[in-house]
Amino acid sequence: QVQLQESGPGLVKPSETLSLTCTVSGGSISNYYWSWLRQPPGKGLEWLGYVYYTGSTKYNPSLKSQITMSADTSKNQVSLKLSSVTAADTAIYYCARFTFTYGFDPFDVWGQGTMVAVSS
């Protein structure tokens, strides 16, 4: 079955760029949409955006100026870059898969998440 594994630095300095990778195993990234979401410790879930395997993207308008997502079919990975981070960006970051049938579908596969702290 398909599995997602997020990876990247656990600590990022304020004003720097947070970079994470989601590696997909047990299946291809092709023909799927891939989202990044985050969850500050003890809080709720925020959708950051999605990237389709072709590279097309859609971002949460609240983060549009900060965020970049990409897909690499040769590595079976998707990635997230979040620039100019502050302490408010401290969270568990998840990648998740969804499809498009009658319109968008919910997130049916999630990674385990990776904790990223923003601190000097």
Place this chain on the structure above:
Amino acid sequence: DIVLTQSPDYLAVSLGERATINCKSSQSVFYRTNNKNYLAWYQQRPRQPPKLLISWASIRQSGVPDRFSGSGSGTNFSLTISSLQAEDVAVYFCQQYDNIPFTFGPGTKVDIK
């Protein structure tokens, strides 16, 4: 953005008893063209990622016990656990996937009384 609210924030239920969580949307997520509600429910156990339980407001995912059921339409939805088990202790979130940005409710924590 579509805002989802959930009630209650916290729910403690005896083992074997019923638990009901409500989710209200700031606008309808129902489409007449395909008769579907774009509303999902997730379970998040401690230190785990969310797990999709129910899609389209009432369709259980494969492998989800039938004690979990979803109902509602338009702007008002419910998730019911008909007979609470110890492994159901978790936070439950609703999510709309009708409009971008996709949004989640704040969550309801379910515990054993």
